[in-house]
Amino acid sequence: MKSDGNYKTSQRIIVVPGELIAEGKLKIGSGAYSVDNRIYSEYLGIKSVKDNVVSVIPLNGKYNPKVGEMVIGYVENIAQSNWMVNINSIYPAMMLASDVPWRVGSNKLQNYIDIGEAIIAYVSEIDEVKHIRITMKSREFGRKIEDGITMTIPASKVPRVIGKNGSMISMIKDLTGCRIIVGMNGIIWLNGEKDNLAMAVNAVKKIDKNAQISGLTDNIKNMIMEWKNGISGDVDE
Numbered sequence: 001m002k003s004d005g006n007y008k009t010s011q012r013i014i015v016v017p018g019e020l021i022a023e024g025k026l027k028i029g030s031g032a033y034s035v036d037n038r039i040y041s042e043y044l045g046i047k048s049v050k051d052n053v054v055s056v057i058p059l060n061g062k063y064n065p066k067v068g069e070m071v072i073g074y075v076e077n078i079a080q081s082n083w084m085v086n087i088n089s090i091y092p093a094m095m096l097a098s099d100v101p102w103r104v105g106s107n108k109l110q111n112y113i114d115i116g117e118a119i120i121a122y123v124s125e126i127d128e129v130k131h132i133r134i135t136m137k138s139r140e141f142g143r144k145i146e147d148g149i150t151m152t153i154p155a156s157k158v159p160r161v162i163g164k165n166g167s168m169i170s171m172i173k174d175l176t177g178c179r180i181i182v183g184m185n186g187i188i189w190l191n192g193e194k195d196n197l198a199m200a201v202n203a204v205k206k207i208d209k210n211a212q213i214s215g216l217t218d219n220i221k222n223m224i225m226e227w228k229n230g231i232s233g234d235v236d237e
Helices: 155-162 164-176 194-209 216-228
Strands: 006-009 012-015 020-023 032-035 038-041 045-050 053-058 070-078 082-086 093-096 118-126 132-135 149-152 179-182 187-191
Touching: 020 053, 032 053, 053 155, 070 187, 093 118, 118 187, 149 194, 155 164, 155 179, 155 194, 164 179, 164 194, 164 216, 187 194, 194 216
Parallel strands: 093 132
Antiparallel strands: 006 012, 012 045, 020 038, 032 038, 045 053, 070 082, 070 118, 082 093, 118 132, 149 187, 179 187
């Protein structure tokens, strides 16, 4: 339905780039910009107004890294002293031999992490020309991934997968018994028994497809409980 120039889906307003989303003395958040005291959207996304701040959560797009964030990535190139890692961003990330938690020589880095292998790391530096450096050292989860599976969603959907104060992802973990780590870049690692793992993957896919819908946590919970009780066959293969 259409209202006041905005499209609404379950009370969540979807806006397009360049669309007027607010006027007056409001603060400008991410995904928005101001011209002559009018605030416009930068993206196709969901309009958000919270604590007098107007922002837009993009529905699609690559990951925009921030220092300190946890990411999951795939090694795509190896040089003499560093790995280049795809972290679902416009720019690849560099990880030096000194950024791994074990002692590594200056050559044959592929003996430690080879092309195509996945890692969990943290963004440690971003310079003015968007050179990104990541590290696996001195953090709780930094490691090479050697089990489980990974899946990728748009980075903009990560907050919905995590939920308020971690409510959504904690619920999925508890109900499926799976271990799950959500990279802020939209790459997710999951591990668990086969059927439970399939259900956890299906839950994340449903969140990805329905991120704009309100009441999604209860929806996902009901879906998992129906599956556990043998009522639903709604599991993607």
